[in-house]
Amino acid sequence: MTTQTTSAATVRPEFPRPDWQRADWHNLNGAWAFRFDPQDEGSGASWQVSPTAAFDREIMVPFSWASPLSGIGENTAGIGWYRRTVDWQPKQRDSRLFLRFGAVDYTAEAWVNGVFAGVHHGGYGTFEFEVTDAWQSGGVNTIVVKAEDRDRDFQTRGKQGYGEIRGIWQPVWLEARPRTFVRDAKFTTSLDGTIHVKARIEALEAGAGTLSFDFAQGDVMHEAQVTLEAGLNEIDTTFQVSSPKLWSPENPHLYEGELRFDAAGGADVVQTYFGIREIGSAHFGERGYRWITLNGKPVYLNGTLDQSYHATGYFTYPSDEEMRDEIYLMKRLGLNFVRIHIKPEEPRKLYWADKLGILVMEDMPCFWGAPDEEARGGYEREALEVIERDWNHPSIFSWVMFNETWGLKTEGASGGLTGDAAQASSYRPEAQEWVRSMYHWAKRLDPTRLVEDNSPCNWDHVETDLNTWHFYINGYEQLRGHVEEVVAKAVPGSAHNFIGGNVQTDAPLMNSECGNVWGIEGGAGDSDLAWHYRYMMNEFRRHDKLCGFVFTEFRDVTNEFNGYYRLDGTEKEFGYEAFVPGMTVADLHAPDFVVIDAPPCQTIAAGERATVTLLRSSFSDRYHGQTLTVAWELAYDSLGTRTTVASGTLSAAWEGYGVELLGELAVIMPAEDAVAVLAIKLVDGDGQIVTRNFTTFDVRGDLASRADGDGLFLQLPVGGFGGQTFAHQWQAVGGAKTTGAGAGRFAYDITLPGQDELELIGELAIAFEAAACRPLARHIEGAKFADHGISMMHGASAQVEYNPNTYYMTDETRHESRVHVLVDGERIGSFVLPDDPADSRGVLSWHYQAKPNRLDEAGSYGYLIQAKVPGRLAAKLDARRSFKLELEAEDGGLSLYGRNAGRYPIDLLIRCR
Structure with missing residues (x-):
């Protein structure tokens, strides 16, 4: 047997359920003896009782045996056995003792000292076994667990393809309770401070007792006298909180304290909390549609899809601090809600959502086979466990019963149909009715939250509190048209987005998955999302009817790289601060927002007049009744010199919720080639910036119109080199960008103006835009498309370096290079x-x-390089009027950006004067 040396105090030492915590408990996380059982021999050989059974490996609980942190790291479906010896006794000798499991995938059987404790089926639900009679006082006790996970079609697996949650994957602990104890309590809150509690008390014998509540350090107290029968008793009681403080993401106030039951057998004390808030939907004004409400007011849901996946622990976080930091990372982006994808979240992470303030849309885990009786039964059992466990988290505002009809389709249901019709028909009417029944079941079980029947990508709602839809579309015009169509069709009685003869109600319209990760031919690979994200936010906020979105996703995962952060939590750079000082992605999530109703960039002639429409979008009453100021500025960068073309202010009467026209700005473009930026700031009466936004213009002028002094300007396309020495060299962005990987040089033959144009060359300077080159496998070996079958949804490799659309978004990782500028072989810089x-x-x-759905080094750009030719060299060129320009890179490679690529609208620029 493997020696168990790791202390439980070092592995997830905190109590697993801060929403329901008792003081007398023992952490069983840490090292357990372990053994695979591929032939299912253990039960027949009585491994559960045999002291000589060879548990030949060590596993670190609570990590899935497939994960690196488990110490096993083998994605083996089947059976695994765990054994642990424990020397621990409850503080009170007559306590009842429970062996508790956060979650085990999929079937778990447990024994204590050879005595069978119980069996549980389901991969995500919490469960416990009473082991009072089997526990030996005053000695060492042995716990054995058999976990079986065979990936059967009926299992509630969810989206585990990134990393399987095999076996024990959430904390395990022992918990002592008195003979009569509170099994659970559900808090239902009202805005007036009325708190209704439905508690279940389990008693070994009949008797009486006192159920008491003490919260907010004694400010909220209540007692109820209770008479009990032997067994499980349901108790209803109500109390009042005076001057209630409401819970919201902006002010996540929790009433923390304890619930206590005193009876003849002793006191059961549970540390818990509640938050006072109400979730719903309502009409506002004359609108014929609803908005989502929090505490009776509209709330705009800026959200993200969270796969809750960790690189080393998979779906188990290594520490409580990392779960806490997940919420911080979301909130610093200005997000106020998260959709936990195809799984319920760990209770401790939900605690941090409660404590720090972020709304949660929690999915039920799906099965992947057909919706037969066995699959439906397992799903219903587990959905009940999830809702019962997570009822008291104020952060949870919605239950999502199914996702994208996963597990709801039946093979061979096409009835002779083909294509889309066959796909739709496989979601049979009987399955649709079961989904409807699950929607109604969840509403009866929990009427305090919004319930979604199915989060759809195939326009197939049945009955729902939220009219949601998914889309993955790249390209401004394509996305704009799609959103406009969805909004136009979102009217009561419309069959759009519904299936089986069902129609829309006035339910709130909301997007529940979006992004450009799958909206591109072959998948987006690992590419910039900042450009797409900004215009998508503007398009969403244009529409009064839309009340939120879910962006895919919070972090990158193994086959999707559309996260705000890398998988390891490192940051990506969106670059917005270069357009509006101080701007971050959080500005796009402001509840009070200025919409720029314009493309992200427009081509326009130098000196031309442009008109831009501004809208106000308000989903907060903070500034209602006030006049805010829209400060605007049109500016551009001229070879490193920032030039303001025009600026001004616009008064904005901030009245009421929703979207309204603010006005139009008319601006005159600069007189030269430029990337002009129209920057917007919304400023309150105290001079504080409420939000920032911008749009851009590709201004087309000519060299003669440059505004930075006299002289002549020559431009040479970056692809116009006469020779190059790189091992790998290619063009991109329609030929406007040229790149060499590794060390090498580009050589250009430059012809200067003759004496009839410029009598004397007094000064000669060279300017260009350049970056290093980080070559990918596709550049060296050729691009490869990955199959977009269901395996991709299970986390199959995206072959990111071979993906033709990949060009890494700027992040904390740097790829440096050095470029030397040579004139006739002499280095000048x-x-x-x-x-x-x-x-x-x-x-x-x-x-x-060229194509919105196929990227060609999209968003790539460089740094402005300016080199002055020494006077002694310029003098030599005066008579000859030609020279060889060489741009030489060291090992980091070189990318050169021309007029129609990068950040600056220049080719190789030669200035003579």
Whole structure:
């Protein structure tokens, strides 16, 4: 038997359920002896009782045996046995003792000292076994667990493809309770401070007792006298909180304290909490549709899809601090809600959502086979466990019963139909009616929250509190048209987005999955999301009817790289601060927002007039009744010099919720080639910035119109080199960008103006935009498309470096290079290129993409390099009027950006004067 050396105090030492915590408990996390049982021999050989059974490995609980942190790291379906010896006794000798499991996938059987404790089926539900009679006082006790996970079609597996949750994957602990104890209590709160509690008390014998509540350090107290029968007793009681403080993401106030039951057999004390809030939907004004409400007011849901996946623990976080930090990372983005995808969340992470303030949409885990009787029965059992466990979390505002009809379709149901019709018909009417019944079941069980029948990507709602839909579309015009169509069709009585003859009600319209990760041919790979994200936010906020979105996703995962953060939590750079000082992605999530109703970039002639429509979108009453100021500025960068073309202010009467026209701005473009930026700031009466936004213009002028002094300007396309020495070299962005990987040089033959144009060359300077080159496998070996079958939804490799759309978004990882500028073989300057970046700053690389659904180094850009030719060299060129320009890169490679690529609207620029 493997020696167990790891202390439980070092592995998830905190109590697993801060929403329901007793003081007398013992953590069983840490090292257990372990053994695989591929032939299912253990039960027949009595491994549960045999002291000589060879448990030949050590596993670190509570991590799935497939995960690296378990110490096993083998994705083996089947049976695993666990054994642990424990020397622990409850503080009170007559206590009842329970062996508790956060979750085990999928079937768990447990024994204590050879005595069978119980069996549980289901991969996500919490469960417990009473082991009072089997526990030996004053000695060492042996716990054995058999876990079986065979990936059967009926199992509630959810989306485990990123990393399987095999065996024990949430904490395990022992918990002592008195002979009569409170099994659970559900708090239902009202805005007036009325708190209704439905408690279940389990008693070994009949008797009487006192159920008491003490919260907020004694400010909220209540007692109820209770008479009990032997067995399980249901108790209803109500108390009042004076001057209630409401829970919201902005003010996540919790009433923390204890619930206590005193009886002849002793006192059961549970540390718990509740938050006072109400969730619903309502009409406002003359609108014929509802908005989602929190505490009786509209709330705009800025949300993200959270796969809750960790690189080393998979669906089990290594520490409580990491779960807490997940919520911090969301809130610093300005998000106020999260959708936990195809799984219920760990209770401790839900606690941090309660404590720090973020709303949660929690999914039920799906099965992947047909909706037969066995699958439905297992699903219903587990859904009950999830809702019962998580009832008291104020952060949870919605239950999602199914996702994208996963597990709801039956093979061979096409009835001779083909294509989309066959796909739709496989979601049979009987399955639709079962989904309807589950919607009504959840509403009866928990009428305090919104319930969604199925979060759809196939327009197949049946009956729901939320009219949601999914889309993954890239390209401004395509996305704009799609959203407008959905909004136009979202009317009561419409069959759009519903199936089986069902129609829409006035339920709130909301997006529940969006992003460009799958909206691109072959998948987006690992590419910039900042450009797409900004115009998508503007399109959403244009529509009064829309009340939220779910962006895919919070972090990158193994086959999707559309996260705000990398999988390891490192940051991506969106680049918005380069357009509006101080702007971050959080500005796009402000409840009070200025919509710029315009494309992300427009091509326009130098000196032309442009008109931009501004809208106000308000889902907060903070500034209602006030006049805010919209401060605007049109500016551009001219070879490193920032030039303001025009600026001004616009008064904005901030009255009421929803979307209204603010007005139009008319601006005159600069007189030269430029990437002009119209920057917007919404400012309150105290001068504080409420939100920021911007749009851009590709201004087309000519060299003669440049505003930075006299002289002549020559431009040479970056692809116009006469020779190059790189091992790998290619063009991108329609030929406007040229790149060499590794060390090498580009050589250009430059012809200067003749004496008839410029009598004397007094000064000669060179300017260009350049970045390092981080070569990918597709550049060296060729691109490969990955199959977009269901395996991708299970986490199959996206072959990101082979994906033709991949060009890494700017993040904390840097790829540096150095470029030397040579004139006729003499080095006139050396410059460090800090990175090979791609984000919203690559305006021209985005604007000149040939296809919206296939990316060509989209968003990539460089750094402005300016080198002055020494006077002694310029003098030599005066007579000859030509020279060889060489741009030489060290090992980090070199990318050169021309007029229609990158950040600056220039090719290789030669200035003579």
